[in-house]
Structure formats: C-alpha cells, structure tokens
Amino acid sequence: MNIPKSNLKRIVVIGSGFAGIQFIKNLNVEKYQIVLLDKHNYHTFQPLLYQVATAGLEPDSIAYTVRHIFEKEAVAGNFYFRIAKINKIEASTNTIFSDIGTLTYDKLVISTGSKTNYYGNENIEKFAMSMKTIPEALDLRSLILHNFEDATVTNNEVEKERLMNYVIVGAGPTGVELAGSLAELKNHVLPNDYPELDIKKMNIHLVDATDRVLVSMSEEASKNAQKYLEEMGVNIHFGIIVKDYDGTKVITNKQSFETNTLIWSAGVTGNLIFGINNTSQEKGRYLVDEHNKIINHNNVYAIGDVALMKSDVKFANGHPMVAQVAMQQGKNLANNLANTLNNKPLNNFIYNDRGSMATIGRNKAVVDLDKIKFKGFFAWIVWMFVHLVSLVGFRNKVVALINWLIQYFSYDKHVRLIIRPFKRKVFEEVTSFRNID
Amino acid sequence: MNIPKSNLKRIVVIGSGFAGIQFIKNLNVEKYQIVLLDKHNYHTFQPLLYQVATAGLEPDSIAYTVRHIFEKEAVAGNFYFRIAKINKIEASTNTIFSDIGTLTYDKLVISTGSKTNYYGNENIEKFAMSMKTIPEALDLRSLILHNFEDATVTNNEVEKERLMNYVIVGAGPTGVELAGSLAELKNHVLPNDYPELDIKKMNIHLVDATDRVLVSMSEEASKNAQKYLEEMGVNIHFGIIVKDYDGTKVITNKQSFETNTLIWSAGVTGNLIFGINNTSQEKGRYLVDEHNKIINHNNVYAIGDVALMKSDVKFANGHPMVAQVAMQQGKNLANNLANTLNNKPLNNFIYNDRGSMATIGRNKAVVDLDKIKFKGFFAWIVWMFVHLVSLVGFRNKVVALINWLIQYFSYDKHVRLIIRPFKRKVFEEVTSFRNID
Numbered sequence: 001m002n003i004p005k006s007n008l009k010r011i012v013v014i015g016s017g018f019a020g021i022q023f024i025k026n027l028n029v030e031k032y033q034i035v036l037l038d039k040h041n042y043h044t045f046q047p048l049l050y051q052v053a054t055a056g057l058e059p060d061s062i063a064y065t066v067r068h069i070f071e072k073e074a075v076a077g078n079f080y081f082r083i084a085k086i087n088k089i090e091a092s093t094n095t096i097f098s099d100i101g102t103l104t105y106d107k108l109v110i111s112t113g114s115k116t117n118y119y120g121n122e123n124i125e126k127f128a129m130s131m132k133t134i135p136e137a138l139d140l141r142s143l144i145l146h147n148f149e150d151a152t153v154t155n156n157e158v159e160k161e162r163l164m165n166y167v168i169v170g171a172g173p174t175g176v177e178l179a180g181s182l183a184e185l186k187n188h189v190l191p192n193d194y195p196e197l198d199i200k201k202m203n204i205h206l207v208d209a210t211d212r213v214l215v216s217m218s219e220e221a222s223k224n225a226q227k228y229l230e231e232m233g234v235n236i237h238f239g240i241i242v243k244d245y246d247g248t249k250v251i252t253n254k255q256s257f258e259t260n261t262l263i264w265s266a267g268v269t270g271n272l273i274f275g276i277n278n279t280s281q282e283k284g285r286y287l288v289d290e291h292n293k294i295i296n297h298n299n300v301y302a303i304g305d306v307a308l309m310k311s312d313v314k315f316a317n318g319h320p321m322v323a324q325v326a327m328q329q330g331k332n333l334a335n336n337l338a339n340t341l342n343n344k345p346l347n348n349f350i351y352n353d354r355g356s357m358a359t360i361g362r363n364k365a366v367v368d369l370d371k372i373k374f375k376g377f378f379a380w381i382v383w384m385f386v387h388l389v390s391l392v393g394f395r396n397k398v399v400a401l402i403n404w405l406i407q408y409f410s411y412d413k414h415v416r417l418i419i420r421p422f423k424r425k426v427f428e429e430v431t432s433f434r435n436i437d
Numbered sequence: 438m439n440i441p442k443s444n445l446k447r448i449v450v451i452g453s454g455f456a457g458i459q460f461i462k463n464l465n466v467e468k469y470q471i472v473l474l475d476k477h478n479y480h481t482f483q484p485l486l487y488q489v490a491t492a493g494l495e496p497d498s499i500a501y502t503v504r505h506i507f508e509k510e511a512v513a514g515n516f517y518f519r520i521a522k523i524n525k526i527e528a529s530t531n532t533i534f535s536d537i538g539t540l541t542y543d544k545l546v547i548s549t550g551s552k553t554n555y556y557g558n559e560n561i562e563k564f565a566m567s568m569k570t571i572p573e574a575l576d577l578r579s580l581i582l583h584n585f586e587d588a589t590v591t592n593n594e595v596e597k598e599r600l601m602n603y604v605i606v607g608a609g610p611t612g613v614e615l616a617g618s619l620a621e622l623k624n625h626v627l628p629n630d631y632p633e634l635d636i637k638k639m640n641i642h643l644v645d646a647t648d649r650v651l652v653s654m655s656e657e658a659s660k661n662a663q664k665y666l667e668e669m670g671v672n673i674h675f676g677i678i679v680k681d682y683d684g685t686k687v688i689t690n691k692q693s694f695e696t697n698t699l700i701w702s703a704g705v706t707g708n709l710i711f712g713i714n715n716t717s718q719e720k721g722r723y724l725v726d727e728h729n730k731i732i733n734h735n736n737v738y739a740i741g742d743v744a745l746m747k748s749d750v751k752f753a754n755g756h757p758m759v760a761q762v763a764m765q766q767g768k769n770l771a772n773n774l775a776n777t778l779n780n781k782p783l784n785n786f787i788y789n790d791r792g793s794m795a796t797i798g799r800n801k802a803v804v805d806l807d808k809i810k811f812k813g814f815f816a817w818i819v820w821m822f823v824h825l826v827s828l829v830g831f832r833n834k835v836v837a838l839i840n841w842l843i844q845y846f847s848y849d850k851h852v853r854l855i856i857r858p859f860k861r862k863v864f865e866e867v868t869s870f871r872n873i874d
Contacts, residue, residue: 001590002589002590002591002592040854040855041582041586041853041854041855042854042855058495058496058497059495059854059856060495060851060852060854063854065630065853065854067629067630067631067853068630068851068853071629071630074630074632074633075629075632077632080589080633082586082589082590083583083586083855100590101590134854134856135856135857138856145478146520149478149519149520152439152517152519153438153439153519153537153538154439155439192508192512193502193504193505193508193511194504195511195512195514196511196517393851394843395839395840395843395847395851398839398843399836399839399840402832402835402836402839403832403836406831406832406835410832414497414505414830414832415497416478416502416504416505417477417478417479417496417497417500417502417571418477418478418479418520419496419571419572419575420572420857
C-alpha cells in the first residue's frame with residue numbers, strides 16, 4: 001500500500017463512517033501512524049440519504065471527502081488514507097489483505113458500519129432497492145423518475161399501476177422519512193411534471209411487521225408520525241411480513257402488492273470482514289468488551305454499528321445502530337488509548353442517549369428527548385437545525401440550507417435529473433411497452 | 438409512444454439542447470401539438486461541463502429537467518416529452534423509429550447538436566476522455582481523482598508520472614478552460630489533499646495543431662489567454678498533431694507524452710440520425726437553406742450545431758457550433774412558422790454575433806465584443822455574470838453562485854467525490870501496483 005515505515009505504532013482504521021472519523025479526530029495523532037482505509041473517498045452523512053433518493057439534495061451536500069476531513073493530520077505527516085477493498089484480516093500475524101496490497105498493524109479498529117439485512121431472502125436481495133450508500137440512493141432516484149417516464153409511455157393499465165406503486169418495507173426512521181418524502185413528491189412535484197398521468201393513482205405503501213411506526217421511539221412519537229403520514233396519503237399496513245418479490249409482485253403473509261419498486265428498509269446487520277473468528281461474533285456483529293475490544297483479541301477493536309457490546313446495563317442486547325452510539329464509541333476508544341499511554345485507568349463505554357427524532361414532511365417532525373417530547377413545526381425546525389450543524393463542512397451546510405429554503409418556498413424538489421439510468425441487477429426490462437403512437 | 442391523437446399539426450423536436458429549447462419556447466404552442474424527444478430527461482448547460490469535470494460544480498447546477506422547463510406548456514395540454522433513443526427517420530412516410538416505438542410527424546425539427554469528432558482514429562476514441570455530456574464529465578472527474586489516489590499507492594515512478602500527467606488535445610474554449618481549471622486544482626487543491634505526493638511533478642499539457650490558443654477569438658485574446666495559462670503552469674505545445682494513443686502513451690508528429698489521461702477536445706461533428714439521405718449532408722452536418730429547412734426535404738428542419746447553412750454571407754462555410762447560433766436559429770425557425778401561419782414572408786437567418794469569451798482561472802478571463810476587447814478581473818466578472826444569468830432556473834443560479842463564491846474565498850473546489858469510479862472502456866487496469874506495505 002506504499003505506507004512508509006515509521007517509529008510510531010501503526011493504527012489501521014477500516015471505514016470512514018461516524019465511528020471511524022470520530023475516533024481519529026479524538027486521537028492524539030502525534031503518537032501514532034494512522035492509516036484509514038475505505039472503499040469510497042468520502043464520508044457519507046447517512047441520515048440524509050433519503051433526500052438524495054427523492055430528488056431533494058445532490059450527494060455533494062451530504063458527503064465530504066476523507067482527505068479534506070483529515071487535511072491537517074495528513075499535512076502533519078502521520079495520517080494516510082487509501083481507497084481499498086479489504087479481502088481478509090489475519091489477526092495471528094496482524095495483517096490486512098486488500099485489493100491494493102497487504103498492510104500490517106499494531107492496532108486495528110474496525111468501523112465498517114452496517115449493511116442491508118435481507119434475512120437470507122435471495123429474491124428480495126436481487127430485486128429490492130436499498131439505501132445504505134450514495135450510489136444506492138442515486139439508483140433509487142433514477143428508478144423512481146424513470147418509472148414515471150415509463151408510465152407516460154405505456155397504455156397497459158397493470159404496468160402503469162406497477163410503475164406508480166411504491167412499497168417500503170420497514171417503518172423505522174429510514175422507511176418513515178422516505179415515505180414522507182415520496183408523499184411530498186406525489187402531492188407537490190409530480191402533478192406538475194406529469195400532467196398526462198393521474199398522479200392520484202400513485203400509491204405509497206409503508207409496511208411493517210410490528211404494530212407501529214418508529215418502534216424505537218416513544219408511543220407518542222409513533223402515533224403522531226403515523227397521523228402525519230396518513231394525512232399525507234401514505235398507506236400504512238401493520239403485521240405484514242414480506243415473503244417474496246419477483247420484481248413485479250410483493251408476496252406477504254397477508255395481501256400482495258403489484259409494484260416495480262420495493263424499497264427494503266427492514267433491517268441492517270454488521271458489515272463483517274472475513275478472518276475474525278466466529279466465536280467473536282453474534283447476531284452479525286463483533287462481540288466487544290466494555291472498551292470496544294473484540295473478545296478473544298488483544299489489539300483489534302470494533303466501534304459503531306458493527307460492534308455488539310453487552311456490558312452497558314441499559315443496553316444489554318446491544319446498542320441501537322445509530323450515529324450517536326458510533327460517534328461516542330469512537331471518542332471513548334480514542335480517549336482510552338490516551339489513558340493507556342498515560343497509565344490511567346480505562347473508561348467503560350456508557351451510551352449517553354440524547355434522544356431521537358424523525359421528519360415526515362414540511363412542518364411535520366417528531367422529537368423524543370429525555371424529559372420532553374414534541375412534534376410539528378418546532379420539532380421540524382429542531383430536526384433541520386440538528387442535521388445542518390451535523391453536516392461536515394461550511395459549504396455543505398450552506399448548500400443544504402439553500403436547497404431546503406428553496407424547496408420550502410417553492411414546494412419543489414429540484415434535482416430530478418436521471419444522470420445514470422438504473423439498470424436492474426437481474427433483468428433489463430420488467431416492463432415492455434412498445435406500441436405505435 | 439402513447440402520444441394522443443390531436444386535430445393540431447404535430448411538430449416533433451429531437452434534442453433538448455439550446456436550439457430545441459429556444460425553438461419551442463418561441464413557438465405559439467396553442468397552434469401545434471409538440472413532442473420533444475431526448476435521450477436524457479434534462480437540458481445540459483454545456484459551457485460549464487468543464488467545471489463538473491474538475492470538481493467545481495455538481496451536475497444539478499448546470500442541468501435542468503425538460504419537464505420543468507416546459508411545465509406550463511405541458512399543463513396546457515399540447516406538449517409531450519419522451520425519453521427516447523432514435524433509431525431511424527423515414528422521411529418518405531414522416532415516421533420516426535425509436536426504442537419506445539414509432540411516431541409520425543407533420544414537421545420534424547432536428548436539434549441533436551454535436552458529438553466528439555475523433556476523425557476516424559479508433560484508438561483515440563477507445564482510450565481518450567471526452568466531455569460532451571454530464572456522464573462523460575463525471576467520468577473524467579472520477580478518473581482525475583482516482584489517478585491521484587492510485588499515485589499514492591504506487592512506487593513505480595513511470596506509473597506515477599503517467600497518473601500525474603494530463604494531455605488536453607485542442608486549445609479551443611473547452612481545452613483552455615479545462616487546462617486552467619486543472620491548473621487551479623494543481624496549484625491550490627491537490628497539495629493539501631495529497632501531501633505525500635510531489636504535486637509539482639503534475640504536468641498539464643495543452644496541445645494544438647495550430648499556432649495559437651482560442652483560434653476562434655481575436656489574436657489579442659489568444660495572446661492573453663496563453664499568457665494566463667503559462668503563468669498558471671500549463672505547458673502549451675503548438676503544431677502538434679496527435680497520431681495515436683494506447684491508454685499510456687500519446688504519439689504525435691513531434692514528441693510523445695506518457696499519460697493515463699488524454700482529454701480530447703479537438704473537434705466536434707454533427708450528431709446525425711440514420712435515414713436522412715446523404716445528399717443533404719456535408720462535413721457531418723445537415724445542409725439547410727436560409728430558413729433551416731434541410732435541402733431536398735419539405736418538412737424537416739435542422740437547427741444548431743447539426744445544421745450547416747451557407748446562405749449567411751459572413752459565414753459561408755457554416756456557423757460556429759456555439760450556443761448563440763443554436764438559440765438564434767431556434768427562435769428564427771419558430772418565428773418563421775408563425776409567419777407561415779399568418780401568410781407573412783419568411784425571415785432569412787442571419788447570425789448576430791454578440792462576441793465570445795473564455796475564462797482561464799480566478800480573475801483571469803478574455804472577452805471579445807464587437808468593438809471592444811478586454812481581459813482580467815473585469816472580464817472574469819463579465820464571464821461569471823453572463824454564465825449565471827444564462828443558467829436555467831433560479832435555484833441553479835443560486836447554487837452555482839454560492840459554489841463560486843465559496844471557491845473564490847477558500848481557493849478550493851469541493852465536489853471531489855468519486856461516486857462512481859470510472860471504468861475504462863477497454864481494459865480494467867492500465868496500472869498494476871500491488872506491493873507489500
């Protein structure tokens with residue numbers, strides 16, 4: 001990988017998500033040589049991916065290059081970044097094998113986050129859309145817009161129904177925010193773009209196996225979010241378990257749905273790397289001790305979504321896979337490495353849950369804080385403020401804010417460009433609508 | 438194509454560039470049924486493509502969806518847009534054959550613009566990068582950024598040289614603006630991103646067969662632009678004819694260049710459609726009369742880059758292939774159709790050349806107007822103003838302006854995201870840099 005030898009201990013970090021970034025930012029970078037590996041050259045602000053998918057924002061507002069984030073550290077000389085795909089870890093020799101060569105480490109920090117969990121259903125994995133990365137969000141955007149273009153061309157009513165139906169599986173924050181955003185497209189944007197289509201026939205189905213939306217939030221938040229969604233025209237179905245999908249029809253334990261677009265936001269699982277032994281894993285995540293060290297290892301750590309910690313009393317089944325946990329674990333691990341250098345005792349990780357929030361549409365959001373829960377316009381302002389200040393970089397904040405302001409006043413979502421048409425993985429054409437005039 | 442029958446005459450327009458858009462915008466839309474076909478769902482502001490390629494702007498600033506441009510016309514009910522690839526025109530039966538079906542027309546307007554001209558050199562076509570569309574500009578951006586990522590990994594000096602050398606063929610406005618923009622990356626952005634690399638070793642070669650840059654502008658503008666480029670560190674080579682390129686080495690009539698990235702801006706040719714007979718073509722463009730009607734046809738018109746008109750006395754060899762000509766021809770044709778309806782005489786097309794301009798870098802631009810030529814900061818402000826007001830849509834203007842302001846004050850170009858790594862068309866890997874540590 002062309003990383004120079006150094007007298008300093010080498011810490012290798014895999015993954016530039018919230019956990020990895022916070023870990024390095026809190027590290028005393030003069031004491032180590034740090035190598036960060038990621039398959040992309042940017043950090044993604046995942047909570048806003050749904051806005052990229054629904055034509056609200058371009059990727060440049062929610063992503064930030066890793067080299068820019070660590071410019072100071074790199075200029076100082078102890079920080080190296082490489083785009084790499086990891087093939088294997090060999091903990092016995094402290095070695096990483098990747099597509100750009102091998103690298104040895106003194107300490108390894110795995111912050112690879114999570115990936116979509118299809119629970120082993122291969123058909124769904126083949127045909128459903130997911131939304132964990134920027135390319136996936138852009139593919140979903142292209143598919144949605146292309147569906148409506150195709151709907152103008154066909155005069156087959158079944159095909160038109162499939163093209164205009166959307167089924168979102170999983171009513172967690174991603175599913176709820178995406179459903180709300182699609183409803184805004186339906187209510188404010190698409191009728192102007194497609195006067196030839198009867199956009200009222202567009203159906204947005206949000207289905208979940210449980211009996212409420214936003215099950216990780218308070219019952220009050222669930223109730224309010226559901227009310228908002230229903231007001232906006234989203235069809236919510238509870239107690240639904242999706243069994244199969246062939247690209248045109250969703251089979252569930254109850255009714256079936258005709259749709260060209262199934263969006264899978266029903267679960268995630270740790271993004272594991274080949275080589276860490278199975279006894280250190282549980283539920284698709286790495287089992288870690290109270291200091292985020294992977295059990296049965298001496299110098300390999302996992303932080304963020306990929307880590308499963310049972311020592312934090314309130315979260316004995318593991319922490320929620322959210323940005324706040326990832327950032328706090330990254331910071332705690334960095335502090336503990338400093339403590340080790342200074343012969344101080346280590347701090348056990350205890351998650352400080354600052355609350356959670358979700359936005360459904362303009363002036364419609366729900367916020368759960370420790371002592372207080374609220375909703376509506378003020379919640380929506382709080383949501384925007386928190387997300388704006390969390391975006392990395394001044395320019396990203398300004399560009400996102402400008403886009404939101406213009407959307408707010410114009411009731412429009414502007415980035416409806418189909419730059420790269422989405423090609424379905426398996427077959428090129430579900431629909432066939434060749435006809436004369 | 439599912440276009441409803443109408444009592445109105447049907448005008449089909451192929452291509453949503455400057456010419457096609459202006460034509461429809463100036464048409465009395467109540468008198469016709471208008472069908473616009475394009476392979477993309479957006480209009481591209483091509484003069485700023487080089488900024489997308491060099492990480493200055495995202496596509497959403499320089500593109501605008503066709504449906505948004507013609508929202509009013511579509512709601513009124515006489516305008517239809519379809520994403521389509523045209524296979525053939527059959528003028529004898531007034532029929533268009535496309536990937537989404539066939540369509541008959543009463544009048545056909547071809548505004549398909551131009552495409553890159555490789556002058557029959559298949560190797561160059563295979564291995565060179567071009568920049569006529571947004572996907573091409575994004576590919577070039579990905580390749581440039583990936584080159585530097587790869588350069589950090591290799592310790593083979595020849596490979597590193599190839600990755601850090603850029604050869605731009607053709608010193609017209611595109612080549613000059615791209616060279617200037619690459620020089621800004623070299624001087625202000627890349628040294629911070631890649632402290633491990635010696636960015637001084639990056640070479641930007643601008644080569645041209647003639648003896649000056651911007652040959653379509655005044656000699657004064659050429660001289661000033663050349664001086665600016667040289668100050669910024671661009672190597673300019675005149676009298677160079679590129680003979681061959683294999684993805685690593687450029688062969689010319691004089692010296693050769695080792696480079697992974699050859700950017701071809703040496704010429705364009707009309708984007709012809711199969712079916713219009715050869716006697717109506719010359720130099721890769723459709724021969725048109727003084728009203729833009731294709732010769733030997735009664736109801737088929739060509740406007741913009743794809744049209745070759747010899748009747749305009751000052752431009753007996755054809756008009757320059759620029760936006761101004763395209764827009765004026767579109768407008769003139771629309772007015773002439775109105776004149777026909779009103780039994781008024783037709784207006785011959787006469788190009789009103791308002792001047793030309795090019796920007797090389799911050800505070801560095803050249804402007805040729807009819808009576809006056811100027812350069813420097815004021816020219817640069819004029820360039821920015823003209824391009825900002827020409828962008829379609831309020832939001833695009835605001836987002837581009839914000840980006841330019843932040844770039845101006847930060848000396849930075851922010852959209853350095855490699856969203857989709859560029860895959861070279863022919864072989865996956867020119868370079869091979871596997872090594873241990």
